[in-house]
Amino acid sequence: MKKYIIITFMLFSTIITSLAQEKEPVRAEVDHLTDSVVTEGKALYRSEWASWHGTDVFLAKCKEKQNQIGGYVSYETPTNLVNTFYSKGEKPVTIGVITFGKDFNVQNYQLDTVTRQLNTIEKDLFTLRAAAFKILRTDTTFKQYSGTTFNVIPFINKGIKRVYILSAPTSSGIILFGNDYLLDVNYKNEVASIKRIHNSLISTDTKKNDVKAIFHTHIPGKDEIMSATDICTMMLYEKENNVKQSYVMSRKYVSIWNAKDDQLVVLTKQAWDRINNDQKARHPDKQ
Numbered sequence: 001m002k003k004y005i006i007i008t009f010m011l012f013s014t015i016i017t018s019l020a021q022e023k024e025p026v027r028a029e030v031d032h033l034t035d036s037v038v039t040e041g042k043a044l045y046r047s048e049w050a051s052w053h054g055t056d057v058f059l060a061k062c063k064e065k066q067n068q069i070g071g072y073v074s075y076e077t078p079t080n081l082v083n084t085f086y087s088k089g090e091k092p093v094t095i096g097v098i099t100f101g102k103d104f105n106v107q108n109y110q111l112d113t114v115t116r117q118l119n120t121i122e123k124d125l126f127t128l129r130a131a132a133f134k135i136l137r138t139d140t141t142f143k144q145y146s147g148t149t150f151n152v153i154p155f156i157n158k159g160i161k162r163v164y165i166l167s168a169p170t171s172s173g174i175i176l177f178g179n180d181y182l183l184d185v186n187y188k189n190e191v192a193s194i195k196r197i198h199n200s201l202i203s204t205d206t207k208k209n210d211v212k213a214i215f216h217t218h219i220p221g222k223d224e225i226m227s228a229t230d231i232c233t234m235m236l237y238e239k240e241n242n243v244k245q246s247y248v249m250s251r252k253y254v255s256i257w258n259a260k261d262d263q264l265v266v267l268t269k270q271a272w273d274r275i276n277n278d279q280k281a282r283h284p285d286k287q
Helices: 002-020 027-061 063-068 118-136 226-243 269-282
Strands: 067-075 080-087 093-101 109-112 148-157 159-167 176-178 180-186 190-196 201-205 214-215 245-249 252-260 261-270
Touching: 027 063, 027 067, 027 080, 027 093, 027 109, 027 148, 027 226, 027 261, 063 067, 063 093, 067 118, 080 118, 093 180, 118 159, 118 180, 118 190, 159 176, 159 245, 176 214, 176 226, 201 214, 226 245, 245 261, 252 269, 261 269
Parallel strands: 214 245
Antiparallel strands: 067 080, 080 093, 093 109, 148 159, 159 180, 176 201, 180 190, 245 252, 252 261
């Protein structure tokens, strides 16, 4: 019996040790994750950029049509970013289309107010948006915080249809990460599943203009690296709020977003620890 207990204890100790010394992910795995999320995040940003600035143009140039607004959608073509405002009702028509160049110059746009039927991609986005608003009103998964509003983004990237729902601040000088959702849809453009991307809301006040970096964590069960919504949020707010970097830490990875060149660097947790330990050894006086 005593021998059996000793052997069992040794096996248990071996299992615990192997779990504690988790194998470091290979670089190819890290790069694949990084490329995928950056592609999605930047595409999401381009959609939101068109919506932000298209709304400014439409509200400034088409005041007489504002009571006709049923909603808007944004999408990307090979050469342009397009923001379409449509009329109210189940079969809307366009009431204003703002087309931007891909130079991200807010002055480089064309405004078309000729009424027409929605094109194929606009119809799909309209249907996705309507489905999202329907479930947003009825499903208790969604939680809205004071001082925020939900931003519903119907999104088609490389033929894959989905809807992102982000929490946006209702006042300037605030950057919000979290309380965001991803809605997958089926071939009928119906919501098939809801994913909470973050479990909570992280709010950063940048009014004093001295926030150079923003940190938050991703708990086990959530995205291991910075999410597409994290990247989109940084790109939308980083310049006007003078934020230089954003960090996301998870069990496996440390993600670092650099605002200067809009690039994501992802390190394994082991590599991050090695760098920190090396810096401590080189500069013990700074500890």
